[in-house]
Amino acid sequence: MADQLLDKVRDAVEGQIDFEGQRLAELITTVLLGASGIIAFLVGFMAQDIYLTLYISLGGTALTFLAVVPPWPVYKKNPIPWLSPHTAVSGFNINVDGKKVG
Amino acid sequence: MHSTVVRVQNVFGFFTTVAFCVAAVIALSVIVNPQSPSASVQLRNVQVVRGRPHYYSYKKEEYAHIKFNLDTDLSTLFNWNTKQVFLYLKAIYPSSKPNTPPSEAIIWDAILPASSAPNHQNYYIHPNPKKSQTKKPSKNKNAKSKAKRDESPYPRGELHLQNQRPKYQITDITGRLQNRTDVVLELGWNVQPWVGALVWANKVDFGVWEGLKGGVSERFKFPEIKTKKEGDLGTEKGGEKNRGKPA
Numbered sequence: 649m650a651d652q653l654l655d656k657v658r659d660a661v662e663g664q665i666d667f668e669g670q671r672l673a674e675l676i677t678t679v680l681l682g683a684s685g686i687i688a689f690l691v692g693f694m695a696q697d698i699y700l701t702l703y704i705s706l707g708g709t710a711l712t713f714l715a716v717v718p719p720w721p722v723y724k725k726n727p728i729p730w731l732s733p734h735t736a737v738s739g740f741n742i743n744v745d746g747k748k749v750g
Numbered sequence: 751m752h753s754t755v756v757r758v759q760n761v762f763g764f765f766t767t768v769a770f771c772v773a774a775v776i777a778l779s780v781i782v783n784p785q786s787p788s789a790s791v792q793l794r795n796v797q798v799v800r801g802r803p804h805y806y807s808y809k810k811e812e813y814a815h816i817k818f819n820l821d822t823d824l825s826t827l828f829n830w831n832t833k834q835v836f837l838y839l840k841a842i843y844p845s846s847k848p849n850t851p852p853s854e855a856i857i858w859d860a861i862l863p864a865s866s867a868p869n870h871q872n873y874y875i876h877p878n879p880k881k882s883q884t885k886k887p888s889k890n891k892n893a894k895s896k897a898k899r900d901e902s903p904y905p906r907g908e909l910h911l912q913n914q915r916p917k918y919q920i921t922d923i924t925g926r927l928q929n930r931t932d933v934v935l936e937l938g939w940n941v942q943p944w945v946g947a948l949v950w951a952n953k954v955d956f957g958v959w960e961g962l963k964g965g966v967s968e969r970f971k972f973p974e975i976k977t978k979k980e981g982d983l984g985t986e987k988g989g990e991k992n993r994g995k996p997a
Contacts, residue, residue: 663754670751677761685768689775696830698776698866698944705772709765717757 669723673716680715684708776831777946783829784958787951789822789937789965791839794913798928798975799983803921811925814972815983816841816857816916818935822965825907827941828864834873835862835907836940843933843972846924855920857935858986862907866944876902876909915986930972937965 665673684705692701741748751757794817801813820839827835838859844852860874867873904910921927941949953961 661754663757664752673751673757674760677757677764681761681764681768685772689772689779692776693779693830698830701772701776705769709761709768712761712765713758716751716761717754719754 663719665723668726788963857916935967
């Protein structure tokens with residue numbers, strides 16, 4: 649019971665996502681941060697107000713953190729079907745260099 | 751990007767890159783902003799008196815007390831990236847030894863804030879000829895500072911000072927100033943941006959930035975020492991706190 653609880657806590661803190669999710673997260677980081685920087689400069693320059701630039705770029709960064717850092721379900725759509733340890737022990741013949749493993 | 755910590759590091763790392771690039775573009779963007787500063791400086795009155803550098807000093811030195819008229823239009827120096835402009839008036843006179851560069855000494859200065867700068871006690875308050883000098887102390891501190899900010903009768907960067915007293919009396923390293931010739935007053939400034947390079951006053955055009963027009967007085971002479979002090983030799987004291995002291 650305690651072990652299960654600890655596992656859940658560790659999973660939540662680590663927040664692992666799958667490989668496709670990692671590709672997506674990388675893309676979203678680049679696009680959101682880059683766009684917020686460009687928009688911040690353009691809007692600030694048009695309005696001739698440097699505070700606007702500061703606030704827009706900080707807001708864009710906060711949004712990026714919110715979108716990318718938590719392990720949202722979008723990033724977990726393609727889980728890898730790992731072999732379970734149980735099946736490995738019970739029945740498969742796995743040969744490594746002629747030796748029987750598992 | 752597989753775990754939370756790695757994603758935090760990645761996002762923050764790219765954020766610093768973006769912030770640096772945006773700052774660099776802002777710093778470069780000001781060169782498309784046209785500048786056409788102009789100024790005129792006139793000498794009103796100059797006296798040389800003998801005095802001591804401080805109360806316990808045995809040494810007597812000669813001090814020049816220079817009054818001047820100053821009219822400037824520096825409003826084009828304030829672009830979106832300007833935080834404040836440090837404006838100063840130098841007295842420049844040839845050195846007493848040959849082959850040494852002329853001496854320069856600041857007799858007056860002011861910090862002109864941009865509208866985006868938060869209020870500060872050391873910002874210059876333009877004297878208002880229309881209002882009387884006596885002010886009622888206001889209880890509301892915010893309202894007071896706001897009112898002070900809006901007190902200048904002229905738009906930002908425009909100064910019209912008549913018979914202005916200096917903030918600093920000047921002396922020479924030799925301690926002798928009387929009968930020096932070829933003295934000029936010259937206006938200088940330092941534009942301090944939010945991000946980017948500090949820019950000093952210059953006389954040459956650079957792209958859409960025109961050089962300073964005027965800003966130098968005619969040549970004059972430091973007179974002989976007056977044995978009897980004449981007129982008002984006080985230095986300027988005004989609304990800003992720490993006036994004449996390091997901020």
